[in-house]
Amino acid sequence: MGVVLLWSLVVLLRWISWKRRGAISYDSSDQTALYIRMLGDVRVRSCISLEPERRGSHPYLCVDFRILHSRHDPAAPASAYSVRRLLSFQRYLHSSRRLRCGSAPPHILDDDYVGQAKCMLQRTGSWNFDIFLFDRLTNGNSLVTLTFHLFHHYGLIELFQLDMVKLRRFLVMVQEDYHSQNPYHNALHAADVTQAMYCYLQEPKLSTSLSACDILLGLLAAATHDLDHPGVNQPFLIKTNHHLAALYKNTSVLENHHWRSAVGLLRESGLFSHLPAEDGLNMEKQLGSLILATDISRQNEYLTKFREHLEKDDLCMANSSHRHFVLQMALKCADICNPCRPWELSKQWSEKVTEEFFHQGEIEKRHSLEVSPLCDSQTNTVGSIQTGFMTYVVEPLFAEWARFSDTRLSRTMLGYLALNKAGWSGALQELGGGLDEGTEASAEEPDSTALPQGSQRS
Numbered sequence: 001m002g003v004v005l006l007w008s009l010v011v012l013l014r015w016i017s018w019k020r021r022g023a024i025s026y027d028s029s030d031q032t033a034l035y036i037r038m039l040g041d042v043r044v045r046s047c048i049s050l051e052p053e054r055r056g057s058h059p060y061l062c063v064d065f066r067i068l069h070s071r072h073d074p075a076a077p078a079s080a081y082s083v084r085r086l087l088s089f090q091r092y093l094h095s096s097r098r099l100r101c102g103s104a105p106p107h108i109l110d111d112d113y114v115g116q117a118k119c120m121l122q123r124t125g126s127w128n129f130d131i132f133l134f135d136r137l138t139n140g141n142s143l144v145t146l147t148f149h150l151f152h153h154y155g156l157i158e159l160f161q162l163d164m165v166k167l168r169r170f171l172v173m174v175q176e177d178y179h180s181q182n183p184y185h186n187a188l189h190a191a192d193v194t195q196a197m198y199c200y201l202q203e204p205k206l207s208t209s210l211s212a213c214d215i216l217l218g219l220l221a222a223a224t225h226d227l228d229h230p231g232v233n234q235p236f237l238i239k240t241n242h243h244l245a246a247l248y249k250n251t252s253v254l255e256n257h258h259w260r261s262a263v264g265l266l267r268e269s270g271l272f273s274h275l276p277a278e279d280g281l282n283m284e285k286q287l288g289s290l291i292l293a294t295d296i297s298r299q300n301e302y303l304t305k306f307r308e309h310l311e312k313d314d315l316c317m318a319n320s321s322h323r324h325f326v327l328q329m330a331l332k333c334a335d336i337c338n339p340c341r342p343w344e345l346s347k348q349w350s351e352k353v354t355e356e357f358f359h360q361g362e363i364e365k366r367h368s369l370e371v372s373p374l375c376d377s378q379t380n381t382v383g384s385i386q387t388g389f390m391t392y393v394v395e396p397l398f399a400e401w402a403r404f405s406d407t408r409l410s411r412t413m414l415g416y417l418a419l420n421k422a423g424w425s426g427a428l429q430e431l432g433g434g435l436d437e438g439t440e441a442s443a444e445e446p447d448s449t450a451l452p453q454g455s456q457r458s
């Protein structure tokens with residue numbers, strides 16, 4: 001009897017897992033149809049055609065799941081329609097009330113996998129932490145598992161009297177709001193950034209001075225910093241007149257959206273509902289300040305301020321605004337630390353981010369838009385993009401971070417950065433002479449805003 005019950009549970013959980021792994025793919029051979037991939041490999045073709053330029057947007061960006069769902073049930077009352085429109089594209093697709101209510105375990109794992117995942121959690125502070133393996137061991141739940149573990153590790157649940165069910169529900173919603181179909185900007189990237197952030201929080205200058213509130217905000221910001229990322233960058237949203245670009249006046253469009261999405265989930269989950277209203281609002285504001293710092297088009301602004309502090313040697317960790325600034329810098333480092341990881345990990349991230357760039361380039365070509373810098377697969381390679389990114393964006397930031405936090409970890413990161421850069425340079429030379437004309441122009445551009453990472457890789 002027990003075996004039968006156990007098997008039934010396994011079948012049920014597998015079904016839930018398949019359901020939550022659903023995704024949308026945009027079929028390039030038929031640009032007027034959406035395909036919804038759910039329940040394994042079964043493809044259900046929707047009868048929905050693309051929305052006409054209702055928001056003045058480009059047709060591609062009219063592929064809006066909220067609209068798709070609203071048409072499935074035209075008789076729905078206006079209030080339900082409004083609520084559904086507020087739900088995110090990704091989350092509404094595969095929302096699982098069962099998972100959100102926390103009434104079922106989120107993982108379907110063999111005991112071996114659970115044991116290995118638990119074992120890996122003991123090494124969360126290792127810079128060589130293989131987040132790809134951890135994600136497999138947790139059945140794609142690395143962000144929920146890791147963040148929950150870190151909250152527990154720091155005692156944040158007790159300190160802030162958090163409701164564990166609400167916390168898990170919040171984290172599941174966060175994980176689901178990342179677009180699993182994005183090659184790079186998905187929940188795995190958020191988990192990776194959270195793990196890197198934890199490594200930085202463990203650095204002596206931070207660990208001895210940060211308050212529990214600083215740590216809570218640092219982890220929350222890392223986990224949510226790219227929430228609901230559409231897989232294209234800000235210039236793309238601006239040139240296609242996307243409603244988000246208009247909403248945020250073409251300024252830190254994605255980062256503002258990530259922050260507002262995070263606030264929406266905090267309020268929906270009621271995670272901080274027991275705190276005084278003023279404290280809750282203050283947390284939301286600080287969370288925004290951290291997430292907005294990941295706008296890499298403002299890198300020089302932050303770097304200049306960081307250098308000034310380092311030259312004056314006036315960063316005082318007893319000062320809350322200074323601690324907040326250090327947290328901003330730590331999150332910026334965590335966000336673009338891929339080139340500072342061991343080659344086997346770094347290479348995988350490089351390939352994923354390039355795939356996302358080139359996907360944007362393909363959309364731009366298909367719709368006769370100007371192809372964004374580094375998004376053209378004909379004139380760029382993974383190696384050429386990485387070399388430019390490392391030289392003009394990553395190295396300057398990590399050099400200053402190492403000046404601030406002169407530790408073994410900082411030296412390790414700079415060491416991997418140099419090795420990886422040499423690895424890509426070697427790969428470039430093997431490809432026959434390195435950079436072509438188009439790549440050279442972008443690689444020589446010292447202004448980080450010219451790089452697609454300017455909005456995309458953040």
Ligand SMILES: [Zn+2]
Nearest residue numbers: 226335457458
């Ligand atoms: Zn990011």
